[in-house]
Amino acid sequence: MAKSKQKQTRACGVLLPIFSLSSEYGIGAFSKQAYEFVDFLEKAGQSYWQILPLGPTSYGDSPYQSFSTFAGNPYFIDITKLIEEGLLTKAEADKYDFGSSDEYIDYEKLYRSRYKLLQKAFENLDKARNAKTLKKEFEAFKKSPDNDWLKDYSLFMALKNANGGRSWITWDEDIRLRKSAAMKAAFTKYAAEVEFYSFLQFMFLKQWTALKEYANGKGIEIIGDIPIYVAFDSADTWANPELFQLDKKNTPIDVAGCPPDAFSATGQLWGNPLYRWDYHKKTGYKWWMKRIAHCYKLYDVVRIDHFRGFDEYYAIPYGNPTAEIGEWRKGPGYDLFDTMKKELGEKKVIAEDLGYLTPSVIKLVKRTGFPGMKILQFAFDSREESDYLPHNYTKNCIVYTGTHDNETTRGWYNRLPKNDKKFCKEYLGIHYAKDAVWECIRAAFASVSDTAIIPMQDYLELDMSARINTPSTLGGNWVWRMDKNALTDELCSKMHDYARIYGRLK
Known part of the structure; x- marks a missing residue:
């Protein structure tokens, strides 16, 4: 993925979150269906399985707002395996x-039932067969x-309950500020x-490690995702307040987001705590190195989300209702990645460099040597030449x-404005709307890009x-x-053909 002295090879993979697998008990898990998906990827000539962050989710169910950057989501623990054991x-x-639908996850039912069942385990x-x-x-x-x-993390979850x-x-206040007497009493009480x-984390890692080793044995590498920020309501912020821009009461001073743009008149207020980059630099980025090293235990390749934030980040005063008022500040820049290379060696990285990029961000991505991302759906603006067009x-x-x-891609194509759709048809040679999704996949595969990753929904030609x-x-x-029943032999054969034709077979 990143530049190295070895010759780059063309490859392809599939984007499918763990939770989207068709496992039993209400949500995708590290179940037999996950292993069957790996087998399918191998047969289809794929090299990569890209997933979303694996952390335990909080309000809103987003994997990008987790109670911990180190912990795993207990929902992914395979219940069938616990029964077998x-x-x-x-x-x-x-x-x-756990919810009656095979098509959608019912997080409320999962929340009310899953932990009770895991508590029973x-x-x-x-009573386990190999208890000792x-x-x-x-x-x-x-x-x-x-x-x-x-x-x-475990105490944080107990206190949260x-x-x-x-x-x-x-x-x-005593426990919020982690005063020693209060912490000692809490560890005893809970x-x-x-x-x-702690047991849930043990089972999570045990099952995930087995699945990852199986995938690696089949020649499939896992691409994982590291969000740049941690959630404010997380064990990370509570346990390490010195790492973040917090006041003496551990209340945020400024928070993360994006300024207003063409897509959002009031900007995006994410609300994550911002880092004290001067403090991180003084420690040799110790916490970051630990965090990134942990990611490489879970994944083979790491996609760094919101890469721009390492160059410059947008700071919004805490308490503001929107992101309209804020300022850009300098991030750690190359220094962090230089430290990473020295401490952890050359690692496979993808830089999520989407959105408006300043010259300094472009320079940073180039200096790291990390590959950036190109999104075909962003390419077809009939008014201007786009960096996302494959010939660029x-x-x-x-x-x-x-x-x-x-x-x-099916939903996107159906909703394209008239002139953009005309340009898209001309560029991709689309004669019939039913062929649009596979022509987009063909364009991605035919491009000079070293790696092509296609969301599973696009291979299945699904709508919005x-x-x-x-x-x-x-x-x-x-x-x-x-x-x-989505993973048919016919689809597998078609995916394999595309990988073979365009020199991306693993």
Whole structure:
């Protein structure tokens, strides 16, 4: 992915979030369907499976607003595997309602039932078929220096439950400010719950590691996603306030977002805490190095979200209702990535460099050598020449028809303005609307770009009902699930043909 002395090879892959798999029990998981998807990718000649962040989700269900940048989402733990291991019975699992739809995730039902069932599995630890080994592995997991975030995260979740799910900024001052006596008392009071949340992380990593190793064994690499920011209501912010622009009461001073533009008159107010980059620099970016190293335990390639923020970031005064008032400030720039290369070695990275790019961001991306992203759906503006048109690509980039934030290509094409659609038809040689999606895929594959990644919904030619996320909206996002009969031999053969024809076979 990133530049190296070895010759670059053309490759292709599929974008499909874990939650969109067709597993049982209400949401995609590390289940047999995940393994079958890996088998499908291998047969279809693919090299990459791109997923979204794996963290535990909070209000709004977005994987980009997580309770922890290190923890994994317990919803992805495969219930069937827990039954096979003797941690649950099928009768225990069948007692709960996880939602009746195979097409969409019902997060409210999951929230009300999944943790209760996982609690049962935790209580049944002694009944597991290999209880002795499991307990030994769990103890080693808790003691590992790689998991020094675990205790804070597990206590954070226990305290969150004790406080009715409210943000940590509303907790009693002693625990909010992590005073030693209050912390000691909390660890004692919530010891059993801390153990439960630690157990969930143990099971998550155990199951994910097995799936990743299976994929790697089939020649499939995992592309994961690291959001630039952490959520304010997270164990990361609560446990490490010195890393962020907070006041003495740990209240944010300024928060993250984007200024007004053609798409949003009031800008985007994300609300994430901003980093004290001067402090991070003094520590040699220690927390960042730990965070990135953790990502490379989970993924083979890391897509860094909102890459522009490392060059310059937009700061909005905390409490402002919109992003209209704010200012651009300098980020760490190349210094962070220089440190990363020295400490972690050459790693495969994708820079999410979408949106308006200043000359300094373009310079930063070029200096790192990381490939940027090209989105075909952004290419067909009949009024001007676009960098996203395939004839303008360089080899060192990743081309997508669309991302998780875009419309499906079928939905996008159907809604294109008249002049843009005319240009799109001319450019791609589309004679019939039914061929539009595959002509877009063909253009991505035929491009000079080293890697082409196609969302699964586009291979399935699905309409807007299969859209993953509409930015700046709440509700109806992150819920799409793939039909259990979607992965046909015919589709596999067609994907393989495209990979072969355009020199992208793994």
